[in-house]
Amino acid sequence: MNRRNFIEKSSKATLGIAFAPEVLSSSFNFQNKTLKIGIIGTGLRGQNHISILSKRSDVEITCFADPDKYMLSQAQKILTQHNRPPAKEYKKGVDDYMTLLKSEPLDAVIIATPWDFHIPQALAAIDAGVIPGVEVCGARTIEECWELVRKSEDKNIPVMVLENVCYRRDILAIHNMVKKGLFGEILHCQGGYMHDLRGVKFNDGTPKSGKGIKFGSEGFSESKWRTQHSIDRNGDIYPTHGLGPIANMIDINRGNRLTALSSIASKARGLHKYIVEIGGKDCPQAQIKFKLGDIVTTQLQSANGETIVLTHNTNNSRPYNIGFKVQGTDGIWQENWYGKFKDGQIFIESLSDGKEMWQNPENLLTEYDHPLWKKHYNDAAGAGHGGMDFFVINAFVESIKRKVPFPLDVYDLATWYAITPLSEKSIAEGGQVQLIPDFTNGKWQTRKNTFGQSDEF
C-alpha cells in the first residue's frame, strides 16, 4: 500500500497563519505549515484535546461539531484562553458533523463523541478526504471494524486511534525495557480498565455533576449515553486502555496478531446497589436490569504464543487500576497503582543477585524513561491524565506533518475495538472461544512496529 502521497492529495490546508499561540519548546520540528483540525464532539474529552492542540503553533482549530450548546461554549472558552479565534460551530443536531466535513477545508478531525458515533464519523471523515483521529471505545459490530479498514485502504486515508494509556510514562518505560530485552521473550501480559465509574454513569444532571442517579436524557455529560451501554451489553465494553500498551509491546499487527479470545462475566450487582443506596429501592431506576457483569474477564491468544488477560470493572467502589502485568522469560513487572511501590513491583532475573524477590521499580523506570518523555517532559506538563494525553495528540499531529504512518493505526483500531463485540458474543455463548479477525489481511507478517521508536512522536 502506498500512502505516502495521501496528505498532499487530501490536504486542503493553506500555509500557516500565525495567531500568536503559546510558544512550544524547541524540540518541535516545525515545517512552516499549520494543520487545520476540526473537533467532532466537544464534551469533556474533546475539550481536553482542544486544550492540548491550543498550545501548538502547528495547528489551527477551525471548527466544532456538537449538538450540546453548553459543551460548545466551554470549548470556545478554551480557545479564548489560548488567544485563539473562535471555532465555527456545527450544532444542528447529531448529524451536523456531516455539514462540517463537507464545508470545512480540513487536514484532520478529532472524533471524541459518544462511542456509537466513532466509526460512522470516521467513515464520513475519510469520505470527505479528512484524516480522523478517533477516541477509544469498543465497536458495536465486527462488520463496522471491517468497513473502516476497507474504506481507509480504498481511499488511502489513514486513521489513528487515540489510545492515550500507550503513552503513560511508566508504561513507556516498561515498553522501552521490553524492547531492550530486559524481560527476555515476552510470555504473558495483563491489563484492563478497573475504574469506579458509578459517579460518571450517574449524576445529578447538572454541570457540577454532583452525586445522583440521573442518566440518559436527564443526566449530565457521559451519563447521557454511556450508562445505556451497561444496560444493553455484557462484554468488555472498554478494552483499549488495557490492550493497547500490551499490543505495542508484543507487536500485534506487526509481526504478531491476536488470534482468539474467550470472555466471562460476573454477576451484575454494583450499579443497582449504587442506585438503591442513593435513591432507595423504590425509585424507578432501581427497577433497571443491568446486563453488564461487574467484572468481565477476557483471555486472549496470539500467533506468537503470548497470552493476555484483560479485565473490565467499572460498576464497583474500588481504587483505580489498570492492572498491568508484563512477564517474560527473564522478568516480570506488575503495576500496583497507588501501592507503596510507586508504579508497581518488578523482578528482573539479571538484576536479582539470585534472590527471587520483588524490587521497587522506581530506579529502573527512571533509567529507562522513554526518550519521548525525556524530550517532551515540559511539553507534556499539565496535559490530561498525567501528561500522557499530550503524547497521543503529538503523535497524531506529527505523523500527519511528516507524512509517515500512524504508530497506532486503523488495523489497531479495528483489532482493539473488535474485542467488544467478540467478548459479548463469547459471554452470550457461555464463554466459547471467538476467533479474532486478521484485519491486516496477512500484512501483519511483514509490517514493522513503529510505536515508540524515536523521541519525536
Place this chain on the structure above:
Amino acid sequence: MNRRNFIEKSSKATLGIAFAPEVLSSSFNFQNKTLKIGIIGTGLRGQNHISILSKRSDVEITCFADPDKYMLSQAQKILTQHNRPPAKEYKKGVDDYMTLLKSEPLDAVIIATPWDFHIPQALAAIDAGVIPGVEVCGARTIEECWELVRKSEDKNIPVMVLENVCYRRDILAIHNMVKKGLFGEILHCQGGYMHDLRGVKFNDGTPKSGKGIKFGSEGFSESKWRTQHSIDRNGDIYPTHGLGPIANMIDINRGNRLTALSSIASKARGLHKYIVEIGGKDCPQAQIKFKLGDIVTTQLQSANGETIVLTHNTNNSRPYNIGFKVQGTDGIWQENWYGKFKDGQIFIESLSDGKEMWQNPENLLTEYDHPLWKKHYNDAAGAGHGGMDFFVINAFVESIKRKVPFPLDVYDLATWYAITPLSEKSIAEGGQVQLIPDFTNGKWQTRKNTFGQSDEF
C-alpha cells in the same frame, strides 16, 4: 448419606497407648483414644506431615510405605527425634502400599506420593476400610475423580484433601472477613500457583539437591517424577493452592458450584532455557520438547455468578506468588506477597472514608485473625509453610476423632483435581469451554459450608 457411624465400623484402632510424645497445648480435645495412622509416601512432603503428627499425643504413626530407602530412613529419623517407636516399613516396590493397607490395623493414611498414585491409593485405602488424607495435585482423568467419589459414597468412607494453603494465616483472615460480610457479595476471585520450580524439576541427583539438570531416574526427590508432567501435559497441573481457598470463600459444593472453565497456555520457554543455561545447547536434555506452557491461565464460572481466574506458572525465574484477589461489591483484597504492604493491599468501602485508595491490610488481618490461628498459634509454630501445615493435619485428625465431616472432602478433591484434565482438554481444543461435572450430584444445593467455622479445626 449417613456417615455418622463410619468410624466405629471401619476403625480397627485400640485405645491409646502412651509412648511419651511431646505434650500438646491444652486447647486440644483429647478423647482417650489415639488414631493409628500410616504414611504412604515418605518423601519430603510425607516427612513434613510425620513431623506434625509426631507432636500429637492423639496419633500413632505405625507404618510407612515407600520404595525409596533413603526417604524411609529420613522419615524414621523424625520419629526417633520425637521419641516415637519406628514405623513398620513397606518398601517392596511401588505397590507395597497394598500390603500395608491389608496388613495394618489403621484408622487413616496420609497419601503423599507422586501425583499419579494419589487416587489409586485413596481407592485402595477405602477398599481396606481406611480413611485417606490425600495430598494436593491434579487428576489424570475426570473418570478417576468420579471413581473416587463413588467409592467413597458406596463404602461410606470419607476422604480429605490436604489443601494447606486454605489455612494460610492471611487467607483465613480474609476468609473470616468474607464470611462476616466486609467484602459484600463476592463477585470475582483470582489465585494460582506461581512458583519457580526449575530447581525442583531439575537438580544434581543428590540429596543435597544442588543445581543441575538431572531428573527422572537420575534426579533426586520430586524431579524423579514431577518433571515428566511438564514434558507430557499442557494444562493447569497444580490447581488446588489457588482454587481451594477461593472455593471455601464462595461455598463451592456447598450452596454453589463450579460450572465451566476455559484455559489457555503461553509458549513453553522457561525449562529449555534453564537447561541450556546450565548444560549448554548440546546436552541431551536440550533436545526435550516441553509441552507445558510457561503460563497457563484458566477462567472459571460458578452457579452463583462469581468468576475466577487461576494461573499456573512454574517454569520461570520469578518471586513466589499465589496472586490472590478477592473482590466483592464492597471491597477488594489483592495479595502482594513480599511486596511492601505485608500481605497485599486492601480496599473496604465502608472503611475508606470516601477515598478510593488502597490501604495496608495489616491492621485488618490482625483484627480478623481467624479463631483457628488465635487458638493454635503456638501449636502451629514451626510447622511447615509458615504454620499452615499444622492446621490441615489438625483438621484431618480432629474430624476423624470427632466423627464429623471433613471440611475439605471428597467432592472438593474431585472438583479441584478435575481442573487439570479439563484445562488440558480446553487448551488442546484452542481454549474451548469445558463443563465442570457436579460431583455432588445435586447435593451442593443443600450441603452446608463447615470450613473454618470454629476455632477447633
